[in-house]
Structure formats: C-alpha cells, structure tokens
Amino acid sequence: MSNYSSILISGPTASGKSQLAVRLAKIYDGVVINADAMQIYDVLSIITARPNIKSQDGVPHFLYGYVNPQIRYSVGEWQKDIARLLVFLEKINILPIIVGGTGLYFSGLLGEIAEIPNISQEIRSKWLKVKDENDTHYLHEYLKKIDPKSYKKINPNDPSRILRAIEVYEQTGVSIQDWQENAGIRLIEKSKSKFIYLCPNKEDLHLNIKNRTAQMLSSEELYREVSDLRELKVPPAYPSMKAIGVREVIDLIDGKTNQDQVKISINNQTKRYVKRQITWARKKMVNWNWIDDEKQISELL
Numbered sequence: 001m002s003n004y005s006s007i008l009i010s011g012p013t014a015s016g017k018s019q020l021a022v023r024l025a026k027i028y029d030g031v032v033i034n035a036d037a038m039q040i041y042d043v044l045s046i047i048t049a050r051p052n053i054k055s056q057d058g059v060p061h062f063l064y065g066y067v068n069p070q071i072r073y074s075v076g077e078w079q080k081d082i083a084r085l086l087v088f089l090e091k092i093n094i095l096p097i098i099v100g101g102t103g104l105y106f107s108g109l110l111g112e113i114a115e116i117p118n119i120s121q122e123i124r125s126k127w128l129k130v131k132d133e134n135d136t137h138y139l140h141e142y143l144k145k146i147d148p149k150s151y152k153k154i155n156p157n158d159p160s161r162i163l164r165a166i167e168v169y170e171q172t173g174v175s176i177q178d179w180q181e182n183a184g185i186r187l188i189e190k191s192k193s194k195f196i197y198l199c200p201n202k203e204d205l206h207l208n209i210k211n212r213t214a215q216m217l218s219s220e221e222l223y224r225e226v227s228d229l230r231e232l233k234v235p236p237a238y239p240s241m242k243a244i245g246v247r248e249v250i251d252l253i254d255g256k257t258n259q260d261q262v263k264i265s266i267n268n269q270t271k272r273y274v275k276r277q278i279t280w281a282r283k284k285m286v287n288w289n290w291i292d293d294e295k296q297i298s299e300l301l
Contacts (some may be wrong), residue, residue, distance in 0.1 A: 002028040002095050004194045006086075009099040010035070010106060010285065011198035012274040014208035018051050020198055020294045021099035025059040028095045032056075033082060034063040035100025035109070038243045040078070041069045043229045046222040047245050049212060069240030070232055072124065076116065079108045083187050103280045111186030114179040119167045127167055128237055131159065139163060146170075149177045160237075195288040196300065197281055209270045213263055216245070226250060244269045 007024060011017040021032045034040065038048040042065045045052070050064055062085055067073045082098075089096050098109065107113050131139060136159045143162055144151040150165040168176040200208070216222055226249040234241050241247075248262045281288075289300050 002030070004095070005090075005192040006188045007095065007097045007194045007196065008035075008106065008109070008188075008288075009097065009196045009198060010101060010103065010281065010288070012205060012277040012281075013049075013101055013270055014205055014212050014274070015101075015198045015200055016208070016294055017099050017101070017198045018049075018055065020196075020297065021097045022051075022055065022057050022059050023294070024297070025095075025097050026057065028097075030095035030097045031060040031062060031089065033085065033096050033098045034061070035078075035082075035098050035102055035105040037073075037075075037078075037100075037102040037105065037239065039064055039100070040067045040073060041240050041243075042066060043069050043225055043232070044240065044243055044246075046216055046219050046225055047243055047249070049216070069229055069234050069238065072238055074118075075102075075104050075108045075113060076118070078105055079113075079115075079184070079187065082109065086187060101277055103277070103284055107284065108184065109187050110190065111184045113184050114181070115184045116168055116176065116179045117172055119171050123167055123170050127163055127170075128235060131163055131237060132235075136162065139166065142166065147175045147177075149175045153177060163237075194300065195285070196297070197285050197288040197290045198292075198294060199278060199281075199290055200292050205274060206271060209267055209274070213245075213266045213270070216266075217259055217263060222249065223253060227253065244273060 007030070009017050009021050018032075024030065025032050032051075036048070038044060039050045040063060041048070044050070045065060051061060063078070063081060086096060100106075104113070136157060139159060139162045140151065140154075140156045143154070143166055147165055147169045150169070154161045154165060156162075165176045168174070168179065172179070226246060229240065229246065230250060245262075245266045248257065248265050251257045252259065252262050291297065291300070
C-alpha cells in the first residue's frame with residue numbers, strides 16, 4: 001500500500017512514463033489515469049502511442065480513447081471527467097496514478113487554471129468560420145479592439161490562442177487574462193501526492209522516438225485509423241487533427257509523399273515537441289522529482 005493519495009508522472013514523449021505508471025500500479029494495486037491530450041481520442045490509437053491491452057498488463061486504465069475526434073475537448077472538460085473519477089477511487093481506496101505529457105492537464109489538476117465557462121457551439125462555429133476565411137493578422141487585430149490585455153500578451157502568430165481569447169471574451173465579456181488570474185479548484189492534495197518527471201537524456205529520447213516512429217509506420221492499423229479519422233471530415237483546426245503524423249500519413253495514403261519522407265518529418269516534429277515539453281516543465285514543474293531512468297524510482301517511493 002502506498003503512503004501517497006496519488007502519484008503524478010509526467011515527462012516528454014517517448015520517455016517511458018506509461019511503462020513506469022503500469023509498474024507502479026502493479027506494485028501498489030493502483031490504476032492508471034490518462035493526462036495526455038491526444039490519447040483521449042477514440043479513433044487515434046497507434047499514432048498517439050496509446051497503451052494497448054498488452055502494455056496495460058492487466059492494470060485498469062481510465063480516460064483513454066473515449067472522446068470523439070469531432071469534439072473540441074478542452075482541459076476544463078478533462079478536469080470534470082477526472083474529478084468524478086478521483087472521487088470514486090477515493091471511496092473505494094484505490095491509488096490513482098496519473099500519467100501524461102500534457103502539462104496543461106496537470107496545471108488543471110493542481111488548480112492552476114481558472115474555471116472559464118464553456119464556449120457555446122454557436123460562438124465556436126462562428127469564429128472557426130471567421131478563422132477559415134481570414135488570416136491570423138485579421139484575428140489579432142480584432143482581438144486588439146475587444147481585449148487589448150490579451151492582444152499584448154498573445155503571440156500574433158498563435159492563431160489557436162488568439163481564437164480562444166476572442167471566444168472567451170465574446171462568451172463572457174471578460175478578458176481571458178482576467179479569468180486566468182483566478183486559480184481554479186485543486187483536485188488532489190499536493191502534500192499527500194508524489195510528483196515524478198521522467199526525462200531520459202537527449203540521445204536516449206531521440207533513439208526512442210526513432211524506434212517508435214518506425215514501429216508506428218509499420219502498423220497496418222495506423223493507416224486504417226487515419227483513414228477513419230479522415231472520413232469523419234473533422235475540421236483541420238480541431239485538436240484531434242493536430243496529432244503529430246496525421247497530416248503526413250494522409251499525404252502518404254494519397255501518394256503525395258513516401259514513407260522515408262514521412263518518417264523524417266514525424267521524427268523531427270516529435271523532437272521539436274519534446275523540446276517544448278521539457279522547456280515548459282523546467283518552468284512549471286521545477287519542484288517535481290526529476291529522474292532520467294525509471295530504475296531511480298525506488299529511491300523516491
């Protein structure tokens with residue numbers, strides 16, 4: 001039995017954190033809960049490296065593959081889903097091991113994100129249409145008129161954040177900056193939780209990425225799931241369409257590229273993403289227990 005009420009594991013893509021979560025769940029009779037924004041989608045399994053039945057090794061896994069990719073699922077919705085699950089697990093005295101590479105999900109878990117009201121489908125559809133018909137500069141200038149505080153804070157080349165700020169202002173009449181200054185509800189007790197950041201050295205990470213990409217591209221299921229996603233006609237701006245490799249595999253299926261080019265592109269994109277993940281973690285997860293090898297875990301628990 002663990003001395004902790006929860007264990008949180010984060011780390012960059014291909015660091016081995018999912019395997020570590022399963023290992024700890026087996027030791028403490030716990031369950032694994034997903035904190036990865038791409039592994040929530042039901043259609044995307046291979047391309048997001050979602051744990052399969054074999055890798056789950058008999059350990060119950062929650063919040064994996066349960067969201068339709070046609071839905072613009074937000075961190076706020078994930079907070080609600082995991083909150084209900086945590087209450088249930090506490091009642092039956094089961095240890096939750098929360099694992100993933102999406103830093104924003106952990107921020108939400110720790111009450112570091114304000115509870116911004118849901119955006120109506122009408123407003124969301126309206127601004128997606130505007131985004132499709134105009135460039136980012138147009139959106140940024142519009143944001144300047146309605147919310148100068150966000151205009152000054154948000155990168156003019158970040159259409160997703162600009163669009164989010166516009167939607168929030170139109171829905172609530174309040175700047176997203178003001179919402180974010182008010183902390184949300186903490187869903188776990190920090191003093192009773194263990195925080196682990198698994199970050200292997202650069203060479204090992206790059207080798208893991210290379211091997212993962214090669215294995216992924218050799219799977220027939222990859223091409224089936226991307227074809228299924230395509231048939232849903234999900235708008236390109238939706239999060240599910242932004243999973244690394246989706247666009248490249250679609251081009252491969254259409255004969256617009258070859259597997260070697262796709263392999264290079266996915267590897268390079270993943271390396272850049274890993275770099276961003278680690279940079280973010282060094283700012284936001286500085287107080288976590290950083291380890292570079294899961295064998296070091298015995299020293300922490």
